[in-house]
Amino acid sequence: MEIKAAVLSGLKEEFKVREVQLDNELQSNEVLVKIAGSGICHTDLAVRDGFLPFPTPSILGHEGSGIVEKIGSAVSKVQIGDHVVMAPASCGSCEPCRSGHPSYCVNFLPLNFGPGRVDGSCPYHDHTGQNVNGMFFGQSSFATYSLVAESGVVKVTKDVPIELLGPLGCGIQTGAGSVLNILKPNPGESIIIFGVGSVGLSGIMAAKAAGCTTIIAVDLYESRLEMAMELGATHIINAKNEKAADVVLKRIMPGGVHYAFDTTGINSVIVDALSSLRSLGKLALVIVAGDKLDIDNMVLMGKSIHYSIEGDSVPDVFIPKLINMYQAGIFPFDKLVKYYDLDEINQAIHDAEKGTTIKAILKM
Incomplete structure (x- = not known):
């Protein structure tokens, strides 16, 4: 044909x-x-x-x-x-x-x-x-x-x-699944998301649906940060102007956040994400842009890194779930x-x- x-x-x-x-x-x-x-x-x-x-x-x-x-x-x-x-x-x-x-x-x-x-x-x-x-x-x-x-x-x-x-x-289940299936935040917990394109914004919506009460969006573009606020972010950081970890630890959550999600794949950003976490915090990654991931010599204090492919979802279960959330007005x-x-x-x-x-x- x-x-x-x-x-x-x-x-x-x-x-x-x-x-x-x-x-x-x-x-x-x-x-x-x-x-x-x-x-x-x-x-x-x-x-x-x-x-x-x-x-x-x-x-x-x-x-x-x-x-x-x-x-x-x-x-x-x-x-x-x-x-x-x-x-x-x-x-x-x-x-x-x-x-x-x-x-x-x-x-x-x-x-x-x-x-x-x-x-x-x-x-x-x-x-x-x-x-x-x-x-x-x-x-x-x-x-x-x-x-x-x-x-x-x-x-x-x-x-x-x-x-x-x-x-x-693909992209939307990757963002939502990285939060809901891998990080699995509890209501009242905190998360920071680096890069708020379609994957990161899907993570923002998922974090809000999961009941996170502190949701921090980091990006270089004000228009995307504004969209992040509309979709559930409680705080925004323009990384052109400030280092996200400094803002988090000094002004938003001095002890660090529970979870971080990076969509950029940039080593310096991944290190910033790790620095934003509290002890035993969890970071999810979807990509590493270079040949290898270089992590600064830091005391990780039980922090963990999880590599996410497609949000570790079972599509037959997760995609209808996202559609139900969309129809309910929460995604x-x-x-x-x-x-x-x-x-x-x-x-x-x-x-x-x-x-x-x-x-x-x-x-x-």
Whole structure:
């Protein structure tokens, strides 16, 4: 079948929207999803710029949502017409998967960064019959249709606009899950969050929902700090002007905060986050931007560091939970979103990189 997709032809190039052929002969465990919307995530841009491996030409995108159009013979999880969010691929059979931690699947890299199916076949082709690498994060959602394994789709309610929900599959569940599933704050406790883009702001909303009474947002941009206040932050710090740990320890919480969450991956910021913690405090990280994490020689006093992938969530459980929170008015992630047409993908990326858009969603 002929679909429309934003194709990356080479590293550091712009995406070009083209007609692509997608095999519509599904394997027994596959689901064909008509994409309604796909969020743009920094991981897509890291692949574009060569920081993460995925061969070109390729179809990226891994925050997709849509409607089931066709199912393989063995699929029982969803039916045609169901609304679904697509989550990262996992094998379902390794120890982390079986113990409820699919984000740490031992096969995570080949399943999410392998340029095709597990059996080596590629269902995407250009007009000459040459492969267009796909199945990125098990979905390649920068397209009008996506082919995904049954395990990678999460059935969701039809009461919420389906085009809104794609980012719950990656960036938003990463931010919320890092707080709710990894740090697990108790009501009345304190947290500081460094970097309040879509991941950090999702952490802010999750911290408020968890009952944190001191929620500190740190960023370089006043507009994002203002958004953090709107979504639940009780204090803001512009790191252009002050070192966050100094502000925390001198003016906000002299003993340090219970929890910290860093979304920047910058060593100096991570050290600042550690310095903001009280004894036995916990820090969650989503990325380390350099080759290694350098921590200053400090007495950690029982402090711990946790590396978060996808918020350590079980998507089939956590994504519907976030939707329920949204419907209850305690997780208003729609305030982060700006929609773009698929043809506007490069403008959407420009706006996201410039910081004028927090979470861009391509609406098909």
